Amino acid sequence: MNIEYTDEGLADLGRQALNIEIEGLRAQLPRLGVDFARACRICLTCRGRVVVTGMGKSGHIGGKIAATLASTGTPAFFVHPGEASHGDVGMITRDDVVLALSNSGETNEILTIVPAIKRLGVPLITFTGNPESTLAREATVHLHIGVPTEACPLNLAPTASTTASLAVGDALAVALLKARGFTEQDFARSHPAGNLGRRLLLHVSDVMRTGTGIPSVHANTPLAAGLLEVSRKGLGMTAIVDLESHVLGVFTDGDLRRALDHAVDLHTTRMDQVMTHQAKTVRENMLAAEAVHLMETHRITALVVVNAEEKLVGALNVHDLLRAGVV
16 A cells, blocks of 8 residues: 655655665775775786676676776676576686675575686676675675665665665776776777767768769869859868869858959859968868867868878768767
8 A cells, every 4th residue: 555655755765765875885985995906906907808797686787887897998798697507607718807796695696606617717706795605705805895774664675785886896997997097089999889989989081071072173163163063062162172182272152252242253253263272171080070179160161171192082061070970
């Protein structure tokens, strides 16, 4: 039967749960000492991967810890302890490290595979809430993650204890990240589809238009033909090049307005007479994010791309960058 609570009463129940979990996290701080450092060093010297395992709620937390480790420079994956005893223990090699999570430290599925881990000579790091447990005694390094009480009022459902395990796992991952000198670029390589990955991995050459998609005309091209090139290529501008494809300038809609203000003849006026001589260009090996910054700084919407010899090799506009997810 449901108990009637006011809105404030329900909110207060939530606050009580959070306060209990906060106290559980505070209990971890004094425990991060020599054993935590030993666990870090074992992972840093590991030539293989960190194999994380746990049962039930600890397994869910273990999966997240493995994912965090893997995305921050420490190769890792999760193995279900039930499956491990039926063949998946073969996924563990002599170069690996095993990280086992069990609040009680007496989880049968994990204890069953401990002898196999021992035979391999693989270091065993354990997170448990009971330093006197079997799993704690079997560990190469044991980290005590016990909490004063669960947030569950019955003190049964894993709540504060799983939060503590997750937090200590994050602490381990962050300590390893910093010790490895892991950078934004390293993180981007692990997250190529994310915003950071696109900003740090995509180069101008990955998004620029090439070949017949590049708008370009020669210096002596009549303005009328130049306008047709701008219209055909759909970038709102065209590059003006010499016979060897060196960029001499650029013609944009702003240049067109200025030309019309001066009532120039579209058929007798040459492109080099109405172009902007100091064209903003980017190199093909620049990060696409740098091209975005250049556009924002100079309030332009398109750029021509040149190689080391200042020859035209591509073009792009803000829509190309939007489609690539850089903007």
